[in-house]
Amino acid sequence: MDLSLSSHLILLLPLAMFLILGLTGMKMSHRLAGVLGTLGMGVTLLLAYAVAATYFFSGSSDFVDAAGLRLQYSVFDYTWLEFTDSLVIKLGFFLDPISAMMLVVITTVSFMVHLYSLGYMKGEVGFQRYYAFLSLFTFSMLGLVVATNIFQMYIFWELVGVSSYLLIGFFYTKPSAVSASKKAFIVTRFADLGFLVGILILSFYTRTFDFLTLTNSPEAVMASTGGATFMGASVLTWALVLIFMGGMGKSAMMPLHIWLPDAMEGPTPVSALIHAATMVVAGVFLVARMFPVYLQSSSALMVITVVGAATAFYAAVVACTQIDIKRVLAFSTISQIAFMMTALGVALPTIHEGMGYMASMFHLFTHAMFKALLFLGAGAIIHAVHSNNYTEMGGLRKYMPITHITFLIGCLAIAGIPPFSGFFSKDEMLTAMMNNHPFWGYWMTMVAGLTAFYMFRLYYRIFWWEENKHYAEHRPHEAPLTMTIPLIFLALVSVVAGFIPFGEYVTWNREPYEIHLDWSVAVTSIVTAVVAITIATAFYRKKNDLPDRLTRRFQWLWTAANRRFYFDELYMFITHSIIFRRVCQPIAWFDRHIIDGTMNMFASVTNRASSAIKGLQSGSVQSYVVVYLLGSLAIAAVVCVCLI
């Protein structure tokens, strides 16, 4: 199929699905809407695969030059809005290694989720609406990754934000879902403010939004700022950090992560699609997209590294103490994305030819697969036991064998056990960090160990530990075929994805790069992971009081981690007590009483004055005559005196 046509269709099909399902869905049966949505997504999937395959494997001179360098190619680029001659928002379709890879990731996970939801969401009120929103999300996410300019990215960035808002709040009668969706939107909106200001600053100096112009000549970007500084940092650093702030919001980096755990109020497949595999990695994608520019500012990269490393550790610690299985997965997602961020932050071209970038993208790919798998697995479990808390689970391996095996594969993948995919990508990232500075390497290895621990803690608590007593009255059952097929497919991908020679395809300078394992790093991480899994096994395989004792021992730590180190309380304090009480209400009061009061005062002064003098206007002609006569006589007298 023609590349131009198929790339148009990739964007238009989901949009059309959204419009069709959104406008006429109310009249459709659930089944028709679901099948239609899934079919549409299936076609998109095939088209996306075809486009990605064309890009990577056709060897056309459009996509790869003689030296093996992969080229950036925009399939189409329509002018959407012209601000000035040079500042133009275009809507285009940009093909380069990372966008082609993202096309594959998004369509794959999205299709799996569409399929899965046929079973999971069966019979829910608003089923058609759900599929419409899923299509909207897929459209926006695809538009985001193929953006040819930073403003197109911002546009779709906002659109994914809204689709995420709509999907988190899907169960809109549930107050917790409503407030979670609100929180997600506002927190990311706040971050987007940074993104927008960053774009404004960048475009003010460079006079362009275009990614090609920006990334192909980052030195020119640096030069265009003319060495301008603001509060001690160069304006370029400011711009890049602000743009990264947008990424922090979407990718739930600390301290803007608070929306993601709450976002788990949405339906589980949505969490798998949006809050695990695709939307939350938009921040990573953004940094990767702008990476050559980021290289111009080592301070900005440093910020990314520090934020990433801190978030990774924080999220991993919190994940160890959560009871809600989706929350555990959510914090795990935060931690893993922070991993990718850190990998980008440490990816200097001088170290292994910028391997961190490749590793980060590799991990993005594998993580999308196994995290989607884990979420969908969790969905199947929740579907079976009707609860999110692992205290209601335990011993499920007998009841749900397929879910059990696939979930285990997911856990092994995320823990970084060879030969599962997570091992390879994580190992590359750790190598990159280790080579940047050993501190980052060891720090992140520790986080990887924690990852293995909490994942297996989760795994054991769900599938081993002790059978829950409720099973007698309500026997858990294996999920239907529509739900298990995606699980199996994703599990297979998670197993084999590690063997993809990723360096061939995706590197920061788009030149092929030979991946070779750094065994010293690999061994360290494997040993750490195995030790962590062993501890988890010891703690949680059978019911025992070891975890409780440990908890009691470090009660304060456990409570703090369980309460997510009081970030939510802090935000509540800031937003509610400070902004709402100390800013908004005084302003409203000021408006009603001071500004409006001034206006009312004018009115009442006028009123009082007029009632004070209205007696003069008595309506009695005789008094008028007296006044008039005396007045005119006075004038006449004056005239007489003056003239004579």
Place this chain on the structure above:
Amino acid sequence: MFSNILIYFVVIPVLMLAGLALTRNIKQVRAVAVVGSTALLALSGVVLYQFLQLRAAGNTDPMLMTGSWSWFEPLNINLAVGVDGISVAMLILSSIIVFAGSFASWTIDQPKEFFLWLVLLSTGVFGFFISIDLFTMFMFYEVALIPMYLLIGVWGSGKKEYSAMKLTLMLMGGSAFLLLGILGIYYHPAEGGQYTMNLVEIARQGVDRGWQYFLFPMTFVGFGVLGAMFPFHTWSPDGHASAPTAVSMLHAGVLMKLGGYGCFRVAIYLMPEAANELAWIFLILTGISVVYGAFSACVQTDLKYINAYSSVSHCGLVLFAILMLNSTAMTGAIMQMLSHGLMTALFFALIGMIYGRTHTRDIREMGGLMKIMPFLAVGYVIAGLASLGLPGLSGFVAEMTIFVGSFQHADLFHRAFTIVACCSIVITAVYILRVVGKLLFGGVQNEHHRELTDATWWERLSVVTLIVCVAVIGCFPNFFNDLVGQPFQTTFASIIDVIK
């Protein structure tokens, strides 16, 4: 005289007035309203088409389709009409909102009198936008203001007498400034200039430099009151809250745009030198408006108050961008006027419809309306998303044009203020989502609300018209951008270049 197409923007409403005077029952009133507003809509379409044809044919005059008929010779007052891209856009906006407003007031009490005043108001609005003579502009401005008093005072709700009085008095106060400014402009042309009321002529010959520093603030404040500039905005919350649905729509949707349009067309277009030097004062005021309105909206509990404060914030952005004096930002300002006009009309239409059912506008007393009246609720969500700047709807386009344009300003002060204004997008999200969450989502608060019905066909028509317009601007912005941006890039750009 009647060969000029623009004059029909006044003729049709006058015919409607005559028609309404003859009606005997509500059916006839509706018929006249629908036919008339459809005719206006069609007329604005024709004007747009002809305008584009003329521009495509290479006509680069500042004003097209001009015509001038002497009215009062000794003072050089003419009924002079003419349009550029901005006025065409405003005419389209007005006719759409009049159209939607007619359907939104389908079941109003005393329909004949109501529509008479409403049509008189729209006569003023249309007349204002087609005029290029200062005096007739002012006259039509007053024609648009006066009916508001009766429309709010008679058909309003709540503290309607107070609000009507406040609104009228404050706007009249503004027009007193305005009259002073207009007379000043007339009597103080630059060296060698002639006394004239014609905008294009005045722009060509200029206004006396020394007087500009006095006249610019006069006219800017005069129109700024109508544009809800801080601290002259307090008529807006009370006025909007008390006004009946269609009047809120027309007022927030079109009449407030008269303020922004006038600020540009009279204050800045005629006195660019003073504008350049005094802009910073008003920039601070409008910058405050933007953030202040948004913060105030966060704690309101009355739907209309929330929207009125949101209007203060959004209209503040219009004036803010106009004061940036560069073509992108000013284009953005006009786009924002279009966008806000449609969006806020949509909001007020929906609020009116919800209020008509629940008989309360307090968000604390409502909840879960999504289940009860899905059509209205979805409309409200779309309006909300447009307001908080969702790409694909009009708000985003307008705001981004403003922000990008304003940030191109060479001066750091202006850029810093742009960032402050940018903050409003977050606060907007807060109050919009707060309302949406409380009003539409969650459980049903009042059991009586369960029996309420969803929108009727005329309400649907009104809402769908506005949503479609919002979406069209949001999806194909470049057309509108070119339309309203063209004057800034040609005629006005030269003026700006001269002063810089």
Place this chain on the structure above:
Amino acid sequence: MELEILKYLIPALIMFCCGVYGFITRKNMIAILISLELMLNAVDINFVVFNRFLFPGQLEGMFFTLFAIALAAAETALAIAIIVNLFRAVKNVDVRNVNKMKF
């Protein structure tokens, strides 16, 4: 010293002052009207006198008086119609009792 013209002006002046006094002091609306007539007459006399003594060749003053008399007739007729009508409404011609429309 022009005694000749003063001979005519002084009575007119006194008549005018009487009119003023009556207008201010009376309560009966008809009496007020009568005082008004006095003042009007005094002014008429002045016109005529000035015409006669200052511009004897012309007739403006006389015609002005002529028209003033016509106007006075019209005015009185209307005023009396109003007073009579008012009397029907409030059964009174006291000017102080007619304050329903005050303020």
Place this chain on the structure above:
Amino acid sequence: MDSVGSYIIYGIVALSIVVFSVLTVTTRRILRSATYLLFTLFATAGLYFLLDYEFLGAVQIAVYAGGIVVLFVFSILLTSRPGDKSEKLASRRRMLGGVAALATLAVVGFAIFAHFSSCQLAPAVEQAASVDMTSIGHFLLGTEKFQYLLPFEAISVLLLACIIGGVVVARRR
């Protein structure tokens, strides 16, 4: 104005103007007030005759004395009941009126005396012929300078309007 007779006539006329004017506003009976007004008006007409404006004097008698006073009398009869005869005047108001009247008298009188004591009028006072009816007719119905067709017509319209207005206002509903 040489003959003694004319002095006597002037004396009578001036005296009756002064006396009856004062009586008009001081009497407490309204009907008497109207009567005194009538005498005042007659005296005024006499003044006009003295000044050789016979037509004006005739009009004064016809319209004022004949028309207006009759109107007054009728209206007084219509609006007063037999019982109520007089009104009491508040002394404060009387004082006010007196002050106003005296002030007027003082100021205007001073102005007149001051003015006419110093200036001399043109000598041609006596030469003016009395105005005959033909010329008055020409003046009233001509359209040239110093001719008054337009005011004449305006007055006739006014009188018509006044008649209609009077009928409408006084009509019993």
